Amino acid sequence: MGSYKELWEKLNLDLDAHESLLEVLGKFYGDIYLTQQGRLRGIEYLDFVISEIHGLRIKELQEAKNNGRKVIGTFCIFVPEELVLAAQAIQVGLCAGAETGRELAEQVLPRNTCALIKSFVGFKLSRLCPFIESCDLIVGETTCDGKKKAYEIFEQYVPLFVMEVPQMKRDADRELWKSEIYRFKSVLEDLTGSWITAESLAKGIKTVNRRRRVLQRLNELRKAVPAPISGRDALLVHQISFYDDPERFTNKISILCDELEKRISAKEGVVPEGTPRILLSGCPMAIPNWKLPYVIESSGAVVVVEESCVGTRNISHLVEENGKSVDDMIDNIVDRYMKIDCACFTPNRERLNNVVSLAKAYKVDGVIHYSLTFCQLYETEAFKIGRALEKEGIPFLSISTDYSMEDVEQLKNRVEAFVEMIRG
Amino acid sequence: MGSYKELWEKLNLDLDAHESLLEVLGKFYGDIYLTQQGRLRGIEYLDFVISEIHGLRIKELQEAKNNGRKVIGTFCIFVPEELVLAAQAIQVGLCAGAETGRELAEQVLPRNTCALIKSFVGFKLSRLCPFIESCDLIVGETTCDGKKKAYEIFEQYVPLFVMEVPQMKRDADRELWKSEIYRFKSVLEDLTGSWITAESLAKGIKTVNRRRRVLQRLNELRKAVPAPISGRDALLVHQISFYDDPERFTNKISILCDELEKRISAKEGVVPEGTPRILLSGCPMAIPNWKLPYVIESSGAVVVVEESCVGTRNISHLVEENGKSVDDMIDNIVDRYMKIDCACFTPNRERLNNVVSLAKAYKVDGVIHYSLTFCQLYETEAFKIGRALEKEGIPFLSISTDYSMEDVEQLKNRVEAFVEMIRG
Numbered sequence: 001m002g003s004y005k006e007l008w009e010k011l012n013l014d015l016d017a018h019e020s021l022l023e024v025l026g027k028f029y030g031d032i033y034l035t036q037q038g039r040l041r042g043i044e045y046l047d048f049v050i051s052e053i054h055g056l057r058i059k060e061l062q063e064a065k066n067n068g069r070k071v072i073g074t075f076c077i078f079v080p081e082e083l084v085l086a087a088q089a090i091q092v093g094l095c096a097g098a099e100t101g102r103e104l105a106e107q108v109l110p111r112n113t114c115a116l117i118k119s120f121v122g123f124k125l126s127r128l129c130p131f132i133e134s135c136d137l138i139v140g141e142t143t144c145d146g147k148k149k150a151y152e153i154f155e156q157y158v159p160l161f162v163m164e165v166p167q168m169k170r171d172a173d174r175e176l177w178k179s180e181i182y183r184f185k186s187v188l189e190d191l192t193g194s195w196i197t198a199e200s201l202a203k204g205i206k207t208v209n210r211r212r213r214v215l216q217r218l219n220e221l222r223k224a225v226p227a228p229i230s231g232r233d234a235l236l237v238h239q240i241s242f243y244d245d246p247e248r249f250t251n252k253i254s255i256l257c258d259e260l261e262k263r264i265s266a267k268e269g270v271v272p273e274g275t276p277r278i279l280l281s282g283c284p285m286a287i288p289n290w291k292l293p294y295v296i297e298s299s300g301a302v303v304v305v306e307e308s309c310v311g312t313r314n315i316s317h318l319v320e321e322n323g324k325s326v327d328d329m330i331d332n333i334v335d336r337y338m339k340i341d342c343a344c345f346t347p348n349r350e351r352l353n354n355v356v357s358l359a360k361a362y363k364v365d366g367v368i369h370y371s372l373t374f375c376q377l378y379e380t381e382a383f384k385i386g387r388a389l390e391k392e393g394i395p396f397l398s399i400s401t402d403y404s405m406e407d408v409e410q411l412k413n414r415v416e417a418f419v420e421m422i423r424g
Numbered sequence: 425m426g427s428y429k430e431l432w433e434k435l436n437l438d439l440d441a442h443e444s445l446l447e448v449l450g451k452f453y454g455d456i457y458l459t460q461q462g463r464l465r466g467i468e469y470l471d472f473v474i475s476e477i478h479g480l481r482i483k484e485l486q487e488a489k490n491n492g493r494k495v496i497g498t499f500c501i502f503v504p505e506e507l508v509l510a511a512q513a514i515q516v517g518l519c520a521g522a523e524t525g526r527e528l529a530e531q532v533l534p535r536n537t538c539a540l541i542k543s544f545v546g547f548k549l550s551r552l553c554p555f556i557e558s559c560d561l562i563v564g565e566t567t568c569d570g571k572k573k574a575y576e577i578f579e580q581y582v583p584l585f586v587m588e589v590p591q592m593k594r595d596a597d598r599e600l601w602k603s604e605i606y607r608f609k610s611v612l613e614d615l616t617g618s619w620i621t622a623e624s625l626a627k628g629i630k631t632v633n634r635r636r637r638v639l640q641r642l643n644e645l646r647k648a649v650p651a652p653i654s655g656r657d658a659l660l661v662h663q664i665s666f667y668d669d670p671e672r673f674t675n676k677i678s679i680l681c682d683e684l685e686k687r688i689s690a691k692e693g694v695v696p697e698g699t700p701r702i703l704l705s706g707c708p709m710a711i712p713n714w715k716l717p718y719v720i721e722s723s724g725a726v727v728v729v730e731e732s733c734v735g736t737r738n739i740s741h742l743v744e745e746n747g748k749s750v751d752d753m754i755d756n757i758v759d760r761y762m763k764i765d766c767a768c769f770t771p772n773r774e775r776l777n778n779v780v781s782l783a784k785a786y787k788v789d790g791v792i793h794y795s796l797t798f799c800q801l802y803e804t805e806a807f808k809i810g811r812a813l814e815k816e817g818i819p820f821l822s823i824s825t826d827y828s829m830e831d832v833e834q835l836k837n838r839v840e841a842f843v844e845m846i847r848g
Contacts (some may be wrong), residue, residue, distance in 0.1 A: 081706035092462045110795075110824070112536070145569045148770045149804035162770060164592045167566040172603040174590070230465035292665040346572045346586060372532075373797070380573035400534070 004055045007062060007361035007395070011133040015410040015419075018128050021100060025288055029112050032294045038231055038270045042256030046236050049244055055082070058130045064090055065134070070192050075120060076143055077166050077314045077340065078409065080181060080333050081332035085204035085246075086196040089236040092139070093242025094120055094130050099403040108153050114372040115402035116286060117150045131243065136281065137191055139184070141165050143344040144377055161187050167346060169338055178334045179398050185330070189353040201329045205319045211246045214253045221260045226269025227277065228260050231303020232293045238310045239287045262356050276301040276422050279359050282370040283378045284309035289403060292370055292411065299416045301355030302421075305356055305362045308370075313340060331422060337400060343377035349382065352388040359394050366395035368415070375401045395422045428479045431486060435557040442552050444523060446478060452735070456718045460654055462694045466680030470660050473668055477711070481667065482554045488514055489558070489822055496614050499558035500567055501546060501590050501738045501764065504605060504757050509628035510620040511612040517666025518544060518562070521710030523827040525550035532577050538796040539826035540710065541574045543639045544647070548581050554666065556582065561615055562606070564588050567768040568801055577792050585611050591770060593762055601759045618706050625753045628760055629743045635670045638677045639739040645684045647786050650693025651701065652684050655727020662734045663711045671824070700725040700846050703783050705809060706794040707802045708733035713827060716835065723840045724847075729786045731779055732794075737764060740778075767801035775805065776812040777846070783818050790819035790846040797824045819846045 008015060019198050029050055049057070061071050070089040072079075075096060084091040099115065101122025113335040123129035132138070140162040151162050163180045166173035171253070204348060218237060221228060222246055237256070241249055263269075278301045280293065285308065305312065319336040323329035341351040359367055367389055371378040382398045389396040397418040401407055430771040432442060453474055453703035484494050486522060494513040496503075508515040514713070523539065525546025533545060534716040543676040547553035556562070564575040573584050587604045609620055618624070642661060645652060667675055687693075702725045704717065709732065717727050729736065747753035765775040783791055791813055795802040806822045809839070813820045825831055 008450075084567055100678075100757065110800065110806075112798050112803060112824075113800065142770060145768075145800040148591065149801055152771055153804070153807065164590070164594075164597070165589075166588070166600070167572065168588045170603075172600040176596040176600050180593075298774070343573070344569075347567060347576055366694070374536050374800075375773055376537065376569040376798075377573055379536060380570075380577070382534075383577065400536075 004059065006343070007059060008054070008130060009160065011058075011130050012127060013130060013133065014127040017126065018054075021098075023115065025053070025098075028052070028288055028290075032157045032290050033232060036232065036270075040229065041257050041258060042252065042259045043233055045252040045256070046233065046240060049240050049286075050236070054130050058134060060245070061090060061092070061131075061134045062265060069134040071139040072188075073132060073133050075116075075147065076165075077309045078141050078143065078337055079139045079163065080184070080337060081208050081246075082186055082201065082204040082319060082333055083181070083185055083196060084365075085207055086200040087185075087192040088141055088194050088200070089136075089188065092135070093286075094122040094123075094129065094131055094135075096123065096289045100128050108151055110217075111144050113150065113247075114375050115372045116284070116372055117146045119149060119286075119403065121154055124154070128421065135159070137161055137187070139163060143342060143377070146374065147215055165342075167343060167344060169345060174334060176329070176340055177338060178416075181293045181330055196326060198324065198326050198329065201326055202321070202323070205323075206331060206345070207246050209248045209318045209321065210314040211241060211316055214250045214257065215241060217257050218253060218260070219305060219312065219315070221257060222266060224269075225262040225363060226267075226273040226275065227271055227302045227304050228263045228269055228271050229279065230305070231278070231297055232290060235285060235290070235293055235303070235310065235347070236287075236308055236317035238283070241314075242421045271302045275421050277304045277363060278302065278332065279305050279307060279362060279364040279367045280311075280357070280370060281307035281355055282373045282382070283375055285370075286310065291405070291408065292368070292399065293401070294399065295408065295411045296368060296414050296419075298420045301319060301365075301415075301419045304364060305358055306356055310343070312354070312358065313342065316340075317325070328382075336410040343381045344381055348381065352384060355385055355392070356388055356392055359389065359392070364394070366397065367396045368418070369396065371398070371400045387413075427794070428483065432554060434477070434549060434762075435482075435554050435669055437554060437557065438551040441550065442478070445522075445552055449477070449522075450475075451724060452712055452714075456714050457617070457656060457660070459695075461658065461702050463657065464653065464680060466676065467657055468681045469676040469680070470657065472666060473664050474660070474711075478554050482558060482684065484669070485516070485558045489560075491559075494560040495558050496612075497556060497562040499540075500589075501733045502567065502761055503563045503767075504564050504608070504761060505589065505670075506625065506628040506743060506753075506757055507609055507612055507620060508825065509631055509779060510624040511609075511616040512613065512618045512624070513560075514644075516559070517815045518547075518553065518555055518559075519667075519711045520544040521546075521548065521713035524552050533574055534799050537570050538707070538798045541570045542631070543710075543827065545574060545578055548578065558727070559583070561611070563587060566650065567766060568799070570798065589766075589768060589790065591768060593769060598758060598762055601762060602754070605754055605758055605828045606818065606828050608797045620750060621748050622748065622753065625750055626745070629745060629753060629757070631670050633742045633745065635665060635674045636739040636742055638674045639665060641681050642677060642684070643729060643736065643739070644680060647686060647699075648693075650686040650691075650697040650699065651689045651695055651726045651728050651775050651785060652693055653660055654694050655702070655721055656714060657728070659709060659714070659717055659727070659730055659734065660711075662730065665707070665738075683783070695726045700789040700843050701728045701731050701787060701790045702726065702790040703731060703779070703786060704735075704794060705731035705779055705791055707796045707799055708804070709736065709794075715827070715829070715832065716792070716823065716825065719832065719839050720792060720843075723836065723841075723843045725789075725843045726789060729782055731782055736778070737766065752776065766803045772805065776808055779809055780812055780816055780818070783813065783816070786820070790821065790842060792842070793820065793822045795822070795824045
């Protein structure tokens, strides 16, 4: 990727450290992804996107910026991309899945902060993320204490706008969230100089829905036995959905799904029938946080669905497409986002029901719950998930971890024992 | 306190463990409080209240319950006691300041949960708190992730109502909070069978304001040099304000303040002039969490003000008393509570300004920030507080700790070094 050096220099990246990062990432990807057997042809798209993760896509973003478009970075599925697209801007989910810059982050954040938050602050402070550096605006939200307060530190380094996500789902909460959507709309219009019109918003809604539908289709196909795609590859599809161009992404994954259908018709799988099927539930896994899926799939099991923001939580609901005016459409957007079963809500019984339903629909043999250490929301809900699954007789394992590789052996032991147990 | 055995038995306390708890608490209080020199006569009230902490006050609550009054427990200064009193109920702040029941709490909560939360769950699960057992309703709130999610567990063991505290301070937040106050009003009226009237609410507002005023008066007197009262005793006054009868409390502290005024007129202090004066800022200190004030005051300094929920944050603002109708009064209540500078809000610049102002007004020589370990809100704000004080040239020490005694020696070393440094 030497040809991007000028681009990275312009973005003021720490070039030497960045080169090392890409090397490590490449090796990590090779070990975890390229060693897999029986991958689909359509997966080439994923490999290509990852190999160009800080290259081609950044170049595209810079070209778009040169043509007057704005780039909006996010860390959360509550930020309504429909509006961003309607304002002719581009939304990218910022990764925050590596331990990069942890020492720098810990100089401004408590040590008891989750790895994801330390990661985005660390990436910024160490000048290693060309996505962050490409953003005209980063949109935060109040989904957890850690992020809410970290943004107050982060805003000293990046242009930041924080949306308030309510904590319950009553009428007053819906009103609050609606007022936040309108506030975001104004901010976007001011930033881009583009008015959000009924036409542009309808288009934005359709584009995002199409991407959700293709991911729903992918997940639907994963219900097949034997599993037609590895959990790692499927997770990667979900991860890439956050930052590749939505139209291109939808087309590529559509082709991948065609291929999957053929494989399923031929009763072929990526693993033998009888391989224990796992639902992975909990915190989002940002690129390159592939540690736990790798551990699970190296232990003789296969992940068939991710109940997470990088998974079902991001795609479960569509925005109704029947709105005529901007206000109607915003009402539909408000309704859709208020259905998200994030652990930031109290109570959040939907999530318990959803996990049980997913476990049944995907015919899983066990559920592994993953919390980022210090994520009080998901760490606490893990207890309730465990109880709900126990009632259904579904095996359950709860894991808290971060991005370091120090606990890989210990995780392997725990996961192998779990897989052994459910294999019976 | 043998005469209360029947009472505790009726409340289904674990009698043996409870006896041990009271013994430990008595000894702890003796060591930390009764060894102090130059205490005021009016302090006898505090000693008495503490010696009867699980006795006389519980008996009073039970008698009130027998007369048809309801008891409402809380953990947060956002729960508007004005409404509780107006509904003829009694509000008690539940302590949660001891390590009691930690092992049991950790069976249902993540280990990475702060000591305060583990404490209230632990007290319940180990059947050691007669206040919790006396409550007809416990009111939670969404001020932090830890409590928000812990309440979902706690509600399996106690009658619970959770209020949503918003996370910003815009119009939509005020509306949300207002709707929560009305929801709380309905719940109280249903529970007590008493309508909240303009008359009863006006009385409730006056009662709580009077208690705030006497605590404001106490704090005002603590600006005197030399410090007329120890930080430990003053903290205890604030702590007791949460659970003693408000009228009695106000009268007793008023007498204490008269005595303080005389001492100040005589230029007498509880410590010599020149003793380093400390502002203690951060998380609330619930009974019997006296560890850090004790460490500070054993290190040759004196705490002259607590910037905390058990301190200035609880008393800084009065509810306007000009409301005529219930709706007017509720508007005034909403306004008052929305002024609280809790770290749950983002941004929360008021707190930075308030800490700096307090440091100047109380002529402090240094600020010690106290966070409960795993309290992401206050642990993160500590960084900003430190920077704000640095700009003003005010020495600052940040401490994260819990309720265990294991780190006392380490804390002593850090605090002694800090006191040595500011003494210059």
